Amino acid sequence: MSNSKNITDKDIQSIIGNLLRAGVYLSMTIVLLGAFIYLVDHAGEKVDYGVFDFNKIGLHSISSIFAEVLSFKGAAVIQFGLLMLIFTPIARVVMAVVSFFIEKDYLYVVIGLIVLAIIMVSLSGGFAH
Amino acid sequence: MTVLLFTIVVLIGAFLAGFLGSLTGLGGGVIIIPLLTLGLGVDIHYAIGASIISVIATSTGSAAAYVKEGLTNMRIGMFLEIATTMGAIFGAVIAVYLNAGYVAVIFGCILIFSSLMTLKKKVDHTNIDYSSKGAKFFRLNGSYPNQGVETPYAVKNVAGGFFMMLFAGTLSGLLGIGSGALKVIAMDNIMRLPFKVSTTTSNFMMGVTAAASAVVYLHRGQIDPGIAMPVCIGVLIGATVGAKVLVRTKTDKLKLVFAVVVTILAVQMIYKGLTGGF
Numbered sequence: 001m002s003n004s005k006n007i008t009d010k011d012i013q014s015i016i017g018n019l020l021r022a023g024v025y026l027s028m029t030i031v032l033l034g035a036f037i038y039l040v041d042h043a044g045e046k047v048d049y050g051v052f053d054f055n056k057i058g059l060h061s062i063s064s065i066f067a068e069v070l071s072f073k074g075a076a077v078i079q080f081g082l083l084m085l086i087f088t089p090i091a092r093v094v095m096a097v098v099s100f101f102i103e104k105d106y107l108y109v110v111i112g113l114i115v116l117a118i119i120m121v122s123l124s125g126g127f128a129h
Numbered sequence: 130m131t132v133l134l135f136t137i138v139v140l141i142g143a144f145l146a147g148f149l150g151s152l153t154g155l156g157g158g159v160i161i162i163p164l165l166t167l168g169l170g171v172d173i174h175y176a177i178g179a180s181i182i183s184v185i186a187t188s189t190g191s192a193a194a195y196v197k198e199g200l201t202n203m204r205i206g207m208f209l210e211i212a213t214t215m216g217a218i219f220g221a222v223i224a225v226y227l228n229a230g231y232v233a234v235i236f237g238c239i240l241i242f243s244s245l246m247t248l249k250k251k252v253d254h255t256n257i258d259y260s261s262k263g264a265k266f267f268r269l270n271g272s273y274p275n276q277g278v279e280t281p282y283a284v285k286n287v288a289g290g291f292f293m294m295l296f297a298g299t300l301s302g303l304l305g306i307g308s309g310a311l312k313v314i315a316m317d318n319i320m321r322l323p324f325k326v327s328t329t330t331s332n333f334m335m336g337v338t339a340a341a342s343a344v345v346y347l348h349r350g351q352i353d354p355g356i357a358m359p360v361c362i363g364v365l366i367g368a369t370v371g372a373k374v375l376v377r378t379k380t381d382k383l384k385l386v387f388a389v390v391v392t393i394l395a396v397q398m399i400y401k402g403l404t405g406g407f
Contacts, residue, residue, distance in 0.1 A: 009203070010199070012203070013196050013197055013199060013201075013203070014197060016196050016203070017192075017193045017194070017196040017197035018193070020189050020190075020192055020193035020196070021190070021193040023189065024186060024190045024193070024365075027186075028186070028361075028362070028365065031358055031361065031362065032362070034354070034358065035136075035358050035359075035362070038132075038354065038355070038358070039132065039133060042132045043131065043132055043133040044131055044132070044133065045131065045132050046130065046131060046132075047130055047131070047132050047135045047355065049169075049170075049171040049172055049175050049353070049355075049356060050171070050172060051172055052172040052173075052174040052175060052351070053350075054349070054350040055350070056350065056353065057350060057353055057354065059354070060347055060348055060349065060350040060352075061347075061348060062347075074354070075354040075355070076354075078357070078358045079352070079354045082182055082352060082354070082357055082358075083347075085182065085185055085186060085189070085361070086182075086185060086340045086343045086344060086347070087340075088185070088189055088336070088340075089185065089189055089336030089337040089339075089340045090337065090340055092336070092337065093207070093210070093337055096203065096207060105268075107267070107268070108204060108207060108268075111207050111208055111211065111267075112207055114211050115210045115211055115214055115337065118211070118214045118215055118218065118341065119214060119337070119340065119341050119344070121218070122214075122218050122341050122342075122344045122345055123344050
């Protein structure tokens with residue numbers, strides 16, 4: 001086995017594979033928990049998704065999801081789980097950048113940072129409206 | 130329809146979409162959207178938001194396994210992610226300015242194209258001609274385990290592949306699908322990668338591409354927990370079961386039957402889109 005100073009592509013593959021799997025399990029567990037609360041509270045209500053309405057759910061910013069999740073309302077917990085799922089591939093890019101840095105592959109550190117920068121622009125919400 | 134009934138119906142539909150999507154190689158997203166819109170009368174904006182979430186779930190789950198097996202070329206993936214994420218955000222942004230009917234028409238066309246692609250016999254373009262300067266500079270040439278033997282391959286036409294990925298990313302962001310068919314064209318036919326590498330690398334890129342546009346959709350209120358929850362759980366379970374069944378099933382006939390069904394759905398989407406049904 002190689003130590004951390006001598007990290008290889010194989011090690012990166014293993015770390016990233018584990019990270020992706022853990023992210024999916026964690027986020028899906030949160031979604032299931034939220035689904036349970038949501039169904040207990042709202043099972044009998046009528047649904048209508050026929051017309052798109054921006055204001056129907058108040059949970060459309062990252063800060064509002066973080067603020068609401070501790071209320072343990074079903075919809076907020078589901079949305080928090082979905083947010084964790086969205087963050088999983090993004091965390092994978094961060095991990096890859098760190099790994100390429102340790103591996104001294106600076107070209108790919110830059111490439112990874114460009115990908116992150118593009119996603120950050122999207123995260124800031126500037127494109128949403 | 131009550132919340133409980135809606136959740137159960139969507140869960141079953143999403144399971145089938147994930148299952149068939151993984152057996153045929155079409156992916157769950159392209160099936161769940163017509164199911165939600167045509168079948169349950171859900172607004173296409175919600176359907177797209179839910180679908181993009183399911184794309185992240187399934188692609189991330191399978192990418193975990195592929196990456197560990199060493200099939201995925203992470204450098205090619207990360208390099209092309211620059212193109213797909215830019216495209217995805219662009220696609221998600223222009224989706225606002227497009228009439229829902231047009232989105233449905235474009236969706237229908239991509240659906241027909243993707244199902245035809247699953248029927249096409251694949252030709253392996255693997256080669257070891259290391260003349261591409263772009264591939265050399267970006268260190269894209271690699272090797273993969275092929276029947277137990279580590280097999281080297283060379284990458285061609287990096288710029289062509291990059292532009293095709295920009296297009297694939299745009300459609301992914303616009304329609305809420307993984308656009309695997311287009312990604313594989315870019316990597317198989319243009320960059321000349323071996324199948325196993327192109328399909329697994331395309332899968333690897335899908336998660337981050339979908340995440341980039343999912344954030345735009347989230348801010349726009351298109352990701353509704355009541356729809357996205359059963360869709361992503363159903364598609365993920367369906368795709369996982371599908372992948373297990375796939376190993377011991379011949380899918381040629383299934384693909385043909387499925388291509389016909391999908392084409393009928395696509396024609397309906399296009400018809401409804403043109404006649405103002407969305």
